[in-house]
Amino acid sequence: MNRFIVVGHKAVTSGDFKLDDMAGGAGRLDILLRCINSALFLSHGIRRDVEIFLILQGEPDPPRTIRINGSEVRYLNPDERSTGALVRNALVKKLDGDEVRSSPGIYISRRSFKQVIDELASISRLVYLKEDGQDVRQQELEGDLTFIVSDHQDLREDEEAELLAHSPLTVTLGPHSYHADHCITIMLNELDRRRWNEP
Amino acid sequence: MNRFIVVGHKAVTSGDFKLDDMAGGAGRLDILLRCINSALFLSHGIRRDVEIFLILQGEPDPPRTIRINGSEVRYLNPDERSTGALVRNALVKKLDGDEVRSSPGIYISRRSFKQVIDELASISRLVYLKEDGQDVRQQELEGDLTFIVSDHQDLREDEEAELLAHSPLTVTLGPHSYHADHCITIMLNELDRRRWNEP
Numbered sequence: 001m002n003r004f005i006v007v008g009h010k011a012v013t014s015g016d017f018k019l020d021d022m023a024g025g026a027g028r029l030d031i032l033l034r035c036i037n038s039a040l041f042l043s044h045g046i047r048r049d050v051e052i053f054l055i056l057q058g059e060p061d062p063p064r065t066i067r068i069n070g071s072e073v074r075y076l077n078p079d080e081r082s083t084g085a086l087v088r089n090a091l092v093k094k095l096d097g098d099e100v101r102s103s104p105g106i107y108i109s110r111r112s113f114k115q116v117i118d119e120l121a122s123i124s125r126l127v128y129l130k131e132d133g134q135d136v137r138q139q140e141l142e143g144d145l146t147f148i149v150s151d152h153q154d155l156r157e158d159e160e161a162e163l164l165a166h167s168p169l170t171v172t173l174g175p176h177s178y179h180a181d182h183c184i185t186i187m188l189n190e191l192d193r194r195r196w197n198e199p
Numbered sequence: 200m201n202r203f204i205v206v207g208h209k210a211v212t213s214g215d216f217k218l219d220d221m222a223g224g225a226g227r228l229d230i231l232l233r234c235i236n237s238a239l240f241l242s243h244g245i246r247r248d249v250e251i252f253l254i255l256q257g258e259p260d261p262p263r264t265i266r267i268n269g270s271e272v273r274y275l276n277p278d279e280r281s282t283g284a285l286v287r288n289a290l291v292k293k294l295d296g297d298e299v300r301s302s303p304g305i306y307i308s309r310r311s312f313k314q315v316i317d318e319l320a321s322i323s324r325l326v327y328l329k330e331d332g333q334d335v336r337q338q339e340l341e342g343d344l345t346f347i348v349s350d351h352q353d354l355r356e357d358e359e360a361e362l363l364a365h366s367p368l369t370v371t372l373g374p375h376s377y378h379a380d381h382c383i384t385i386m387l388n389e390l391d392r393r394r395w396n397e398p
Contacts, residue, residue, distance in 0.1 A: 020219070023278040030278040034236075043351075043376035078378065079222040079229040080279045137392075152242075174388050175395035177242035179277065185384045189373050193336075196374035 002191060003124060003146040004052045004184055006035045007113055009153045011056040013064045015092035022084050027058035031151045033083045034181035039188070040070050041078050047188070054087075055113045065111040066090050073105030114162045120146045126168035129183050133170035136190055147187055149180045201390060202323060202345040203251045203383055205234045206312055208352045210255040212263045214291035221283050226257035230350045232282045233380035238387070239269050240277050246387070253286075254312045264310040265289050272304030313361045319345045325367035328382050332369035335389055346386055348379045 010027035017026040022033065032054045039052040050070040057063050066087060068076075075086065090102035099109035111119075117126065124146040148155075148163060155163065173186045209226035216225040221232065231253045238251040247270040255263040265286060267275075274285065289301035298308035310318075316325065323345040347354075347362060354362065372385045 020280065023276060023281065034233075034277075037233075037378075038381065041378055041381075043378055077222060078233075081219065082222065174391045176391055178384075178388070179236075179240055179242055182237065182240075182384045182388075185377075185381045186388045189377070189381075189385045192373045192375055 001124070001144050002047075002050050002188070003120065003144075004035065004039050004050070005055065005113070005116060005120070005146060005148045006032055006052065006180055006184075007055045007148075007150045007155060007159065008032045008057060009151055009156075010058040011054070011151070012058045013056050013061045013091065014059075015088045015090075017088065019081050019084050019088070022080065026084075027056075028152055029084065029087065030080055031180055032056075033080045033087065034179070035149070035184055036068060036076070036083050036087075037078050037080075038181040038184035040068065040073065040076065046070050046073060046076065050188070053116055055111075055116060056091075057113075063110065063112045064091065065109050065116055067099070067107040067109070069105045069107075071105070075103060076105075113159055117146075117148070117163055117166060121166045126163065126166050128163055128168040128170045129173065129187065130170050131172055131177050133172040136171040136173050136187070139169060139171055141191065141194065145191075147184070149183050151180055200323070200343050201246075201249050201387065202319065202343075203234065203238050203249070204254065204312070204315060204319075204345060204347045205231055205251065205379055205383075206254045206347075206349045206354060206358065207231045207256060208350055208355070209257040210253070210350070211257045212255050212260045212290065213258075214287045214289075216287065218280050218283050218287070221279065225283075226255075227351055228283065228286065229279055230379055231255075232279045232286065233378070234348070234383055235267060235275070235282050236277050236279075237380040237383035239267065239272065239275065245269050245272060245275065249387070252315055254315060255290075256312075262309065262311045263290065264308050264315055266298070266306040266308070268304045268306075270304070274302060275304075312358055316345075316347070316362055316365060320365040325362065325365050327362055327367040327369045328372065328386065329369050330371055330376050332371040335370040335372055335386070338368060338370055340390065340393065344390075346383070348382050350379055 023030040090108040124144040222229040289307040323343040
């Protein structure tokens with residue numbers, strides 16, 4: 001399984017936002033929606049072996065974690081607006097303790113960034129995508145992998161410390177700083193190619 | 200200069216569409232909008248050395264070619280909705296013979312796919328992104344390059360014949376068929392890396 005964790009530092013944590021204003025009033029939710037597209041879409045289908053976690057940290061009630069599992073997800077289209085509607089459906093769910101399903105393959109909980117990485121660290125290798133990391137093409141990448149990317153803001157110092165406590169591999173994709181969704185597209189292509197070239 | 204030509208086989212050719220319905224009534228214009236994002240955005244700025252041509256072939260008055268030049272473009276944001284508004288502004292322009300500017304760096308004309316590739320072939324190397332091409336990482340890619348990708352439909356036979364008449368390099372990016380915008384992201388990363396590794 002390939003997993004992606006995307007931190008949305010200002011992303012809205014209620015369903016009370018307009019689909020017409022996802023880049024503004026919804027705290028740059030548009031970035032997270034493009035990450036869903038990059039993580040899950042191939043030209044003729046869904047990547048069934050990918051799971052993406054969106055960590056929403058904006059007002060009014062942070063945190064929320066939305067988990068989308070490629071092997072189960074339905075009703076997903078590539079455009080931002082329809083994906084925004086699915087995310088909004090998740091955000092209106094009433095939450096007690098446990099994770100709740102809002103539509104097939106889409107789940108929401110009150111888990112924090114730290115809780116998500118602590119859980120995944122026990123079953124998956126954490127890989128931090130960061131400009132000053134090692135060149136991805138020179139790294140071994142095998143088994144269950146979880147890639148961590150941030151939205152338009154870097155991880156905060158406390159978030160980075162929580163992640164570094166797990167001694168992740170830290171890799172970079174190229175000489176530029178890329179948008180989070182572009183990082184996911186490039187990373188998945190690199191993984192695709194490795195399986196392509198296997199004997 | 201790196202250039203991209205994206206063919207939108209059903210993409211609307213009037214400004215009479217709703218920003219709420221770009222994946223439907225506007226003939227999958229959403230695909231072209233994501234291609235603009237992929238071609239022009241880095242995390243902290245615009246790719247000034249990139250130009251993208253969108254060939255719109257839908258109703259009511261095809262063709263239209265929208266050209267966006269990275270060195271001039273302004274008012275561009277990464278989300279689909281705001282980019283859709285810029286494209287709509289271009290589509291409402293009255294056209295006689297020549298290309299017309301609708302906003303800084305954004306131009307529209309009645310040029311067809313064939314006209315655009317015939318023009319560019321004289322100043323640029325054409326590269327056709329296609330599933331059965333040669334592996335991109337094994338190819339020499341230097342000088343002024345123009346990459347041709349199609350939307351959710353393959354190039355028609357007549358379009359492919361017009362392109363192949365220029366003997367383009369034909370390359371593939373990996374073992375899967377990717378969305379057009381993902382192809383652009385992967386291709387630009389490959390080009391970035393080649394310059395990164397130059398002595």
